[in-house]
Amino acid sequence: MRNAPDPKRWYALALLCLTGFMIILDASIVLVAVPSIERDLTFSAGGVQWVPSGYGLMFGGLLLLGGRVSDLLGRRRVFMTGLGLFAASSLLCGFAWTGDALVLARGLQGIAAAVLAPSALSIVMTTFPDGAERNKALGIWGATSGVGGTAGSLIGGPVTDGLGWQWIFFINVPVCLLVLVLAPVLLQDSRGPGRRGFDVAGAITVTAALIVLVYAVIEAPESSAGRTTVLALVSVALFAVFVRIEQRSAAPLLPLRLFRSRALVGGNLITIAFGLGAFGLNFVYTQYAQLARGYSAVEYGLMSSVLAATAVAGSIAGQHLVTRIGMRPVAAVSLLLSGIGATVMSRSAVDSAYFEVAFWGLAIFGAGLGAGTVAGAIAALRDVTGDDAGVASGLQNASFQIGGAIGIAILSAIAVSHTSGTTPAALTEGYQVAYLWCWVFVAAGLVGTALLIGRKQTVEGEVTEPTAESPAVRLGP
Structure with missing residues (x-):
């Protein structure tokens, strides 16, 4: 009863x-x-x-x-x-x-x-x-x-x-x-x-690997190539240790057998790609708006709200489109939309009017972000059932947070390395290059969509979406 x-x-x-x-x-x-x-x-x-x-790395790294x-x-x-x-x-x-x-x-x-x-x-x-x-x-x-x-x-x-x-x-x-x-x-x-036991060693190792990776990216513009290479190798070694720990653990933090699912791997790559772009682009835009253009924090908040609004609209549309045409086409088109939005943002000059460039760039990027994260979440959890539901949902949430932390590091480093001074014009030059690097994140996401090729996308005309036992709940903005 x-x-x-x-x-x-x-x-x-x-x-x-x-x-x-x-x-x-x-x-x-x-x-x-x-x-x-x-x-x-x-x-x-x-x-x-x-x-x-720092918040995103610790949040994502220790979420599981x-x-x-x-x-x-x-x-x-x-x-x-x-x-x-x-x-x-x-x-x-x-x-x-x-x-x-x-x-x-x-x-x-x-x-x-x-x-x-x-x-x-x-x-x-x-x-x-x-x-x-x-x-x-x-x-x-x-x-x-x-x-x-x-x-x-x-x-x-x-x-x-x-x-x-x-x-x-x-x-x-x-x-x-x-x-x-x-x-x-x-x-x-x-x-x-x-x-079940605590896989503390696995949690510490993977979080340390992520911190070293982000540190290497941040310091790259000011460090020698040799030092950056050493830091990258240390991060790779820590990731290798994490994999070994998970293989030997009786209660692994992240069971490696989950990665046999192409849908899970592809969905999480898509989620990481959108985390990289969403947090990275927002970080660059807040500096462009307030440091290069001199807008107040209130003005920046009102201006950037268009991204959030179109992301909500995109997520609603994405849910319906995934049901009608499948996860892969929705994810691919959404990734391309985010890249186009970032390209529009790269045309922001020191004297650009908001409605000329930034508004439309943020709106296009936001629409792609909303629809794409829905498609990525559904793909990541599509094959998951039973005891793996919780860890797979946690992995999908962690992917977005970790992607965001790394995206901020990458675009910040790109902007710094392409800035020749502290004048608004010099700062804007660095931001323009950083926006275009979002296409690298788009490429990573498209690799994720490629892993979905050949999979049965629909069941009796409808996409199989996560159940209540494996909710596609993203703990991210």
Whole structure:
């Protein structure tokens, strides 16, 4: 006999969605404040990109471990622990006295998010029974995450200009305290089945490999070719160690057998490509708008909101198109759209009117981003069933965050290496080149679409989409 549903479940969902909104907001809102942060704190050339990248790397790199920890130690307990860490790290960010201190605090925030996000989603899954209610709850959760990414541009501007960039972090504290007070009342505790172990070695190794890779990219414009090569080789060696650990582990963080699925590999390559482009282009655009053009944070937020709006529209259209024509054509066209949008952005000059270039470039890029991430998520989870649903969904979410952190590093390094001075015209030259490098990310995504060739795309005229047990919920803006 099935247990009666929790009478407080919809209040619990509201609380969990508030947390999810905060996590995603924190990933996007900081992009608005990057120029202000760079002016107030001391950073090396290109070093300010660690502020968003540090969060994304720790979030994405430890996301799978965070899910495992919540399953084993109790989801509500881990959720509340993550809330406390998120509040404390937010305070540290706001009170940061140097650039290095802020980067370290952002890394702690990323760790907290890696604990919070999977535990919150797990509680949603265990609170609602299978069927229509769970699907509705997951839809609300996903929509809230999308709104969090959109709201970052709109909220960040007034907060940064009116109160100071520190308050984009301080506003997290009262939210965390409110959720901490209500969590014991509204949320039920639960644990996952079995007695699986923690693959801490795997989590540390893959995160270290990613950090070294991003560091190599950031330092490349200022370092010798030999030093950059050594750092790249260290990153490759760490990735090799990670693979070996996963092969030998009794409870691997990421079971390597998952990669036998061409759909999973292709879908995640598509997701990584869009993460690279979305975060990288946004990072370059915030600097172009505020440093080269002199727009305020509020003006930048309003201007960049077109990308978020068209991404939402694109995601809605993408869901319908995938059902009608399949994942591969939707993903391929979306990738090309994002490349075209970036090309339009590359024509932004120091005296360009917003509606001449940036508006249309962001709109085209956003449409491709929205439709393409939907197609990538469906492809990544298409073949996944049973016990692999959680880890495959976590991998897809991590792919977007990790792609974003690396994309910021790459485009930041490209912009720095092609900038000949500090005048608006010189800065704009570097940004123009960086926008065009988005085509490299498009190429990587098209490799992912090629892996879907020859696969059965539809079943009785409809695409097989993820079920409630393997939700395509992306924890990203």
